[in-house]
Amino acid sequence: xxxxxxxxxRIAALFETAPQGYVEPFSFKKLAKHAAKEMENETYExxxxxxAPALYxxxxxxxxxxxxxxxxxxxxxxxxxxxxxxxxxxxYVFVGRxxxxxxxxxxxxxxxxxxxxxxxxxxxxxxLHKEExxxxxxxxxxxxxxxxxxxxxxxxxxxxxxPLPLGSIIADDGSDVLxxxxxxxxxxxxxxDFAAAPQIPQTRRRVSAIDVPAAAPAAPEAVPAPxxxxxxxxxxxxxxxxxxxxxxxxxxxxxxxxxxxTVVLTDPNISRRHAxxxxxxxxxxxxxxxSTNGTLVNDVDVDECILRDGxxxxxxxxxxxxxxx
Numbered sequence: 001x002x003x004x005x006x007x008x009x010r011i012a013a014l015f016e017t018a019p020q021g022y023v024e025p026f027s028f029k030k031l032a033k034h035a036a037k038e039m040e041n042e043t044y045e046x047x048x049x050x051x052a053p054a055l056y057x058x059x060x061x062x063x064x065x066x067x068x069x070x071x072x073x074x075x076x077x078x079x080x081x082x083x084x085x086x087x088x089x090x091x092y093v094f095v096g097r098x099x100x101x102x103x104x105x106x107x108x109x110x111x112x113x114x115x116x117x118x119x120x121x122x123x124x125x126x127x128l129h130k131e132e133x134x135x136x137x138x139x140x141x142x143x144x145x146x147x148x149x150x151x152x153x154x155x156x157x158x159x160x161x162x163p164l165p166l167g168s169i170i171a172d173d174g175s176d177v178l179x180x181x182x183x184x185x186x187x188x189x190x191x192x193d194f195a196a197a198p199q200i201p202q203t204r205r206r207v208s209a210i211d212v213p214a215a216a217p218a219a220p221e222a223v224p225a226p227x228x229x230x231x232x233x234x235x236x237x238x239x240x241x242x243x244x245x246x247x248x249x250x251x252x253x254x255x256x257x258x259x260x261x262t263v264v265l266t267d268p269n270i271s272r273r274h275a276x277x278x279x280x281x282x283x284x285x286x287x288x289x290x291s292t293n294g295t296l297v298n299d300v301d302v303d304e305c306i307l308r309d310g311x312x313x314x315x316x317x318x319x320x321x322x323x324x325x
Contacts, residue, residue, distance in 0.1 A: 007032055007082045014074050022071065025064040026111050028079075035079060035100075036086045038117035043092055052092040053117035054125050055268055056083065059105040060113050062259060068102070073136045076100040095122040101132050104259040118268050127292045131271060232279045232325070236263060239312075239319040249279035253289075254315055269293050269316030277307070284324065286313060 011028040035056055042053040056079070060068070068075065079100045087094065105114065120128070232249040245263045255261035257272035265274075271291040278285050284307040288295040296314035297305055307313075313320040 003082070003085055004029060004032060007078060010078050011075065014071055014078070018071060022067060025060070025067060026113055028075075031058065031113060031115060032079065032082050034113075034115040035083055035117070038115055039083060039087060039092075040090075042117045042119060044119065050090070050092045051119070052087045052094055052098075053119045054094045054096055054098050055118040055120050055128065056080075056098060056100045056115060057118070057268075058100065058102045058113055058115050059108060060102055061108040061110045062104050062106060063110040064113075065102065065104045065259075072102055076102070076132075076136075095120070096125045097129070099125060099129055099132060101128075103257060106258055120268050124269055124293075128268065131292050135272065232281075232284075234277070234279075234284055234307075234325055235323040236313070237321040237323060239321055245320075247277055247284075251276055251278040254320075255289075263320075265315065265318050267316040267318045270318065274315050275313075283307070284322070291315070 008029045011024070015022050015024050035058075038056065039052050043050055045051070058079075076099075080098045083098045083100070084094070087098075108114070234247040236245040236247060236254075237243075238245075247262070252262035253260060253273055254263040254265065254270075254275045254277065255273040256265060256267070256270045258264050260273055269292075271289070271293070273289045274291040275289055275295045276287045278287065285304060286295065286297060286302070286307050287304045288302065293316055294301050296302065297307070298312050299314070307322050307324075309322065309324045311322045313322055
């Protein structure tokens with residue numbers, strides 16, 4: 001059996017042992033061939049050594065991402081092993097173990113994919129390996145065929161709540177927000193019966209029977225309706241390419257993940273969710289989202305700071321000029 005056929009069998013076995021509903025959305029044999037071709041095209045001679053690209057990004061549709069995400073750790077390991085074997089047969093070397101990662105491209109339809117390879121240095125590869133490991137660990141139970149069915153689970157019937165004693169008051173003070181997983185466990189609330197509320201009759205002002213001249217009542221002073229302030233906007237300009245990215249209040253995410261970011265950059269040194277730009281009604285702020293390589297403003301490493309017109313933001317190897325509208 002050829003290594004390609006063996007790879008195809010291993011992938012098929014992953015889906016066969018997965019819960020019912022997990023199916024291969026496309027041919028992984030074709031994906032492996034595309035990855036090998038990308039490796040060949042992006043291999044360069046460095047210091048007399050044929051060095052193959054170590055980073056491989058696979059773009060898939062959001063539907064296919066939801067179906068495959070729980071299997072990504074195993075799938076990417078198989079693809080990485082296949083790529084390494086192909087490089088070994090050709091005498092190529094890597095700066096480290098090849099990293100394969102899946103990302104969502106909203107423009108792709110289910111069953112379609114794209115692969116591209118990139119050359120990165122060893123330190124960047126190491127950081128991206130850690131980032132991807134953390135990402136996959138946090139999504140081990142996310143996705144699956146059930147998540148794509150579009151049918152919400154039917155909640156178990158709950159017993160009717162005990163009637164409140166007379167004089168009881170339902171508190172309307174603000175309470176802490178529950179986490180999403182905790183909120184899902186709460187039983188549904190029964191709707192209040194507004195039909196039983198007593199109808200309050202409208203009252204009319206009585207007119208005095210005595211004809212006594214009275215001063216005309218002063219007309220109520222008209223209160224002008226508050227004017228809706230236009231939404232604050234700003235602009236990011238890529239210094240290298242000249243590409244512009246419009247920003248709108250209240251916030252925008254800078255990152256590499258298309259499904260989670262407003263400003264999407266393909267720089268491999270940028271994290272999936274790298275930084276967030278927010279507007280508080282008076283000024284714009286930038287917040288680093290615990291990115292791998294950090295965020296710089298005017299060459300200063302920042303966790304959070306106010307942005308001013310003309311500031312230079314550096315994420316990864318990309319320089320973005322901030323322009324306030």
